[in-house]
Amino acid sequence: MSDDLLRRYLEGTLSAEEMKALQELLRRDPQAVRALFQEAKIDAALGEVFKTEDLGRKWARRAGSRARAWGLRAGLVAAAALVALAVLLFRSDPRPIETVLPAAPVDRKARVEAERKEVETRLAEIEVQKRILLEARRPAEPPRQRTAEEESRRALAGMELARVEVERKKIEEELSRVRADEAAPEPAPRPPRPGTVAAVAVVDRVHGEASAPPGKHLLSGEGLETRGPASWAVVRFPDATRLELWGDTGVRLSDEKGKRLSVEKGTVVLDVVKQPAERPLVLSTPQADVTVLGTQLRMVVSDQTLLETVKGRTRMTRTSDAKSVEVAAGHFAVASSGGGDLVARSLRVPKRGNYRKFPHPGVDAQKVDEAVSRAAEWLLDQPNAPPGARKDTAWRYDELSLLALLHAGLDPRHPHFQGLLRQVLEAPLERVYRVSLQAMLLGDLDPAAHRRRLAECGQFLVDNHCQNGQWNYGEAVDIPDFGEARITVRRRRTGPASGDNSNTQYAVLGLRACMEAGVGVPSETLASALKWWESTQNSDGGWAYHGTPDGAPQNRASVGSMTAGGIASVLILRRAENASVGRAWKWLADNFSIQQNPRIDPAWWSDIGPPYFIYLYALQRAGALTGRDRFGARDWYREGALHLLALQNKDGSWRQKDFGQIPLPVADTCFAILFLRRATSPLP
Amino acid sequence: MENPRFLKHFLENQVTVKGYLLAATGKVQDAEDLVQAVWTAVWSRFDQYDEARPFRAWALGVARMEVLKWRQRLARGREVLSDDVLDALTRVAAETGGEDDTWKRRLQACLERLAEKARHIVGLRYGKAVPIEEIARSEGKNAGAIKMILARSRRALRDCLEASP
Numbered sequence: 075m076s077d078d079l080l081r082r083y084l085e086g087t088l089s090a091e092e093m094k095a096l097q098e099l100l101r102r103d104p105q106a107v108r109a110l111f112q113e114a115k116i117d118a119a120l121g122e123v124f125k126t127e128d129l130g131r132k133w134a135r136r137a138g139s140r141a142r143a144w145g146l147r148a149g150l151v152a153a154a155a156l157v158a159l160a161v162l163l164f165r166s167d168p169r170p171i172e173t174v175l176p177a178a179p180v181d182r183k184a185r186v187e188a189e190r191k192e193v194e195t196r197l198a199e200i201e202v203q204k205r206i207l208l209e210a211r212r213p214a215e216p217p218r219q220r221t222a223e224e225e226s227r228r229a230l231a232g233m234e235l236a237r238v239e240v241e242r243k244k245i246e247e248e249l250s251r252v253r254a255d256e257a258a259p260e261p262a263p264r265p266p267r268p269g270t271v272a273a274v275a276v277v278d279r280v281h282g283e284a285s286a287p288p289g290k291h292l293l294s295g296e297g298l299e300t301r302g303p304a305s306w307a308v309v310r311f312p313d314a315t316r317l318e319l320w321g322d323t324g325v326r327l328s329d330e331k332g333k334r335l336s337v338e339k340g341t342v343v344l345d346v347v348k349q350p351a352e353r354p355l356v357l358s359t360p361q362a363d364v365t366v367l368g369t370q371l372r373m374v375v376s377d378q379t380l381l382e383t384v385k386g387r388t389r390m391t392r393t394s395d396a397k398s399v400e401v402a403a404g405h406f407a408v409a410s411s412g413g414g415d416l417v418a419r420s421l422r423v424p425k426r427g428n429y430r431k432f433p434h435p436g437v438d439a440q441k442v443d444e445a446v447s448r449a450a451e452w453l454l455d456q457p458n459a460p461p462g463a464r465k466d467t468a469w470r471y472d473e474l475s476l477l478a479l480l481h482a483g484l485d486p487r488h489p490h491f492q493g494l495l496r497q498v499l500e501a502p503l504e505r506v507y508r509v510s511l512q513a514m515l516l517g518d519l520d521p522a523a524h525r526r527r528l529a530e531c532g533q534f535l536v537d538n539h540c541q542n543g544q545w546n547y548g549e550a551v552d553i554p555d556f557g558e559a560r561i562t563v564r565r566r567r568t569g570p571a572s573g574d575n576s577n578t579q580y581a582v583l584g585l586r587a588c589m590e591a592g593v594g595v596p597s598e599t600l601a602s603a604l605k606w607w608e609s610t611q612n613s614d615g616g617w618a619y620h621g622t623p624d625g626a627p628q629n630r631a632s633v634g635s636m637t638a639g640g641i642a643s644v645l646i647l648r649r650a651e652n653a654s655v656g657r658a659w660k661w662l663a664d665n666f667s668i669q670q671n672p673r674i675d676p677a678w679w680s681d682i683g684p685p686y687f688i689y690l691y692a693l694q695r696a697g698a699l700t701g702r703d704r705f706g707a708r709d710w711y712r713e714g715a716l717h718l719l720a721l722q723n724k725d726g727s728w729r730q731k732d733f734g735q736i737p738l739p740v741a742d743t744c745f746a747i748l749f750l751r752r753a754t755s756p757l758p
Numbered sequence: 759m760e761n762p763r764f765l766k767h768f769l770e771n772q773v774t775v776k777g778y779l780l781a782a783t784g785k786v787q788d789a790e791d792l793v794q795a796v797w798t799a800v801w802s803r804f805d806q807y808d809e810a811r812p813f814r815a816w817a818l819g820v821a822r823m824e825v826l827k828w829r830q831r832l833a834r835g836r837e838v839l840s841d842d843v844l845d846a847l848t849r850v851a852a853e854t855g856g857e858d859d860t861w862k863r864r865l866q867a868c869l870e871r872l873a874e875k876a877r878h879i880v881g882l883r884y885g886k887a888v889p890i891e892e893i894a895r896s897e898g899k900n901a902g903a904i905k906m907i908l909a910r911s912r913r914a915l916r917d918c919l920e921a922s923p
Contacts, residue, residue, distance in 0.1 A: 115777030124885020
């Protein structure tokens, strides 16, 4: 019975009563705790073992005969562990990734010697394993009847020994081959000719899928391609020039007339060491040639070429008309085949920008502009780790950052903006928050150009609508192929039974963006969401978080961020004010605070701190949608703006004090920008 | 990455930490999310780790903190293990001896002893998290039979692991 309870707990299928019974059992019986841990450990290990095997097979396929010749399962396990570790650490490590592998020796002698040393090390390791196993097989002293336990131990050691022996033989064979290789006279050097097989670079690292494995030498004329938005690869040249390929990127190398690198598509980041003046590195794209003598740059190639120079100087020459422009550090330029201006623009965020301004009594518009501009600069400086290095998708703020940067007045042609936007548009739709923010972003950016993607966002939100009218965090759904004609979304499935009011208010904002872009949303979805908000308003007029499952009392108590979000949601869904909005407004006026999220229970949030900046953004939405400047006697924008100006950090960011693991300064800074810019447009 | 001591500790404790997190959360997805947070935290605090102390207990202390944070993040009514049970679990996990890499190799050896079919089904269920109903469909059996095979296989694995050192 207890076994069954443990199993079902680990499978996540216990009812609340059974959970209580399990707790009781675990409290009473230490043996049950031990059994639980043992079961969980086996589960965890099985997951790892089968994952490793898959990885091993994939790796062997890719690396071909070489991996088969090694045939080292232990090696694969270690390799898989390393990969897992790398993924874990890089995901959250905000520093740019440094290459740990040395530049591969291109000179033959050094390469063969390194290979021999590596095989010798592996041989030494396997000899140690063998000795340990032989020890385990040794009969007991003095001779006596062996216990069953010893028998099985010996049997296992025997099996393992046989495997180790086979491996050892293979390694020995490889060693003799490598030694012979080393002793053989070096082939006479041939003078390098253009287009010869001289290795020009080596693939240093690969995350995700790429057309060549790490360690592969790329010869002149050969290319490298990364596949999928999350893939990433690093190529190193003999002179230590470093090339990063981000997702879905293709390049081709050539050694003719200096180093030439053609970038067919995607995003590359290059750190080029000083080149001889007569042999510069030339980057060519379908639209332009870029000449480099030593610089750091980033380039995004699609139907146009965006070039951003970080350090040094580059010159970009447009292929179509041979016009050229010098792009100094801190500037970017765009070349498209269709002509137009070819000028270098500054990467800095303009202080005034092209953003519409809101004069407001008592608020110095220039100070707000300056604060927003500094915050946007800070956002742009945040390490934008290569996509392959971060696999977790729940805590990314790409859409929120883009929305904030757009409202900060950043030119959407900015390469960072374009690079991040491309990732967002290509990533699968998986989470309600992120999809809603994406819809808001596209609606504010260019709804006509992104109508198809907006329809996909709408479909995702409609299909993730919970049965009670709320939204939960959401999961990926099948997205139909929307044509160009008028797009109407049908509801094809229901989400879980219930969700929470935080996801729900963002989903409503997302649907609004879809509808304003001309995407038809089923009226029953809108009606059911409105019904949820209006029927769950507390008698005091406020709204609560109302999450699932509904346990803690805090879950039902009115709180500022949810009440402001509720006002915005009802207004969007009803398109007019009503008594419900009036009562909520009164609650906010009675409980108004700009210093904190009204009525939030700090004890409930003792770990990560009560959410504050997200409240300010909700307040802004409620104010913008009602068109009211005041809660009671309180001018919310004036108070909020002055408070935010005082609260801004020296580096330009905003961040809540004492946050735990979740990296929120990015989110906090975005919410502050959206508040200061009054990003929400009023109802038409 | 470049620290071989850390890599060694990681290999020797990877399964224990993940198993602990699975036992503490009761959900594979949550455990997997937390595994990342825990090793990141361990890595960032590695310079505070005193080599004289057992690494496993130290790492599980970090893991326990992460579990507590996780619980506060989701505490809205979901049933989780109480504090005293969590502490007992931490103690039990910290007391287990043996290095995970060797333990895992033993598990692999034990897996080889299972019948081919059973091993395949175990792989589908625990390696790829395929739902039981789906396995049943693809194997042409009913769900009860699959459950039985899984239960027997687990029992065999447990016995095999207990029998070997």
